[in-house]
Amino acid sequence: MNEDGTYPYRYRRISDDASSRPDRWTALEVGLRQIHMASSMHPIKLPSPEGVFPNTFLLRPPPIVLDTNRLRDTVLYGCRHERQTILVTAANAGVVRLYAAPHVIDEVAEHGLQWADAAGVPRSIFLRRWFTEYMPLIRVVPTEGLEQLLSPEEAARIASLSVADADDVPSARLALVLQAFFLSNDRAALRAVYGPDIDVDEHETWLEVLRAGGDAGELGQMLQFGLNVAGLMGQSAVSGLKRIEARFGWWALIPFALGFAIVVRRASPQTKERITSSARSLGTALLETAAAVLTTYRAARERFERRIPEQPTWESLAEVCPPEAVLARACLHTLARSPQGDRSARELAGDLPFLPVASGEAKVRAVLRTRDCFFEAWRGRWQVGEVAEILVPYLQRIERFPGQVRVP
Helix, strand or coil, X not given: CCCCCCCCCXXXXXXXXXXXXXXXHHHXXXXXXXXXXXXXXXXXXXXXXXXXXXXXXXXXXXXXXXCHHXXXXXXXXXXXXXXXXXXXXXXXXXXXXXXXXXXXXXXXXXXXXXHHHHHCCCHHHHHHHHHHHHHHHEEECCCCCHHHHCCHHHHHHHHHHHHHXXXXXXXXHXXXXXXXXXXXXXXXXXXXXXXXXXXXXXXXXXXXXXXXXXXXXXXXXXXXXXXXXXXHHHXXXXXXXXXXXXXXXXXXXXXXXXXXXXXXXXXXXXXXXXXXXXXXXXXXXXXXXXXXXXXXXXXXXXHHHCCCCCCCCHHHHHHHCCHHHHXXXXXXXXXXXXXXXXXXXXXXXXXXXXXXXXXXXHHHHHHHHHCCCEEEEECCEEEECECCHHHHHHHHHHHHCCCCCCCC
16 A cells, blocks of 8 residues: 655646646645645544534535455554554545445454554554544444345346455445445455456556545535635625615615715726726636636546446336335435435435435335434434444543543
8 A cells, every 4th residue: 555645645736747837726736735734633523422423514525435455454554654544534524435334344353453463563553543543434334235226237246246255245235335436455346346347457546536536525615615605795795785674774775875886986097997907806816716626626526436336327226126225225325425414304305316216205214214224313313324333432431531531
């Protein structure tokens, strides 16, 4: 595993010729590096003692499914280099979301200390990084029954994998139903998820893909935040005028209009020209910056999304799967990417894509209640997966005795 570089992310330039790139591109690149560096210093966002994962800021974070070997490699890398890895930084910043089948967590618990010994890493350091950085960010998803949600082609690839390496079947199945980026060393498992035509060697460049996903996430947050701020400012101005009109009548707005007209009328031509020129320059700069951010965001997002497995259309799934299975897979796909840590059946039903099967609130609630992959975080509030069982006592102790709980 290779994560060379001073920064947790190393932003890939759009053009290799730096001299041909406008200053705003260089500034954007430097800004992204600074954002990622700052993100790597942030405390890990812990789930609540009840097992509720925190919300994500403004985004729909793409899911990543981890297999045991790749997870082992990245934890040991963080231990040897004494810093957060890209995986932890991106997940903690909320720009990606980590999922794993239960057996992955069990294998780390069973073999983790042996891995640490073999890698020459002190056991205490391995345990501390595993418990305090990785486990709080991983959503553990029971995979029983997920085979019912697959298309015949997907099920055939999983059947072939079960012959080659049955241990990878739960993770591969989970990656398919979530349409998640699959982080695995195993070539047979990768082919089961991505199909026989996958370029496995190209998939090995997952660090660059993850950097692109991180860049897309941070840029998406910037764009959404800017739009929200502009919208709030506009709404505040309109609301203020409406409050004045409601309290004093529309005639109370006349002094504001007259005052503005007088200021404009009395301003000298030179002042008007300077104001117009400044406004034009500011508008041009803002538009150019927004265009740079948007272009970079799209490039990074597209690069990341090229590495997620293709999914059958909902129409084709409805032809070969029961309606309940189609709805369950749509609920998984949507809820796994929801910015909110948990959703109600009503909220989720309103967020689903258009489906060729019944998808009302009652149907969604029935799916959430009967499928183990969904966890009722609060009464009537659901999320995909749950906190690893071994971590729950520590979360409860942290709430009761903050600053006093020590990792074993």
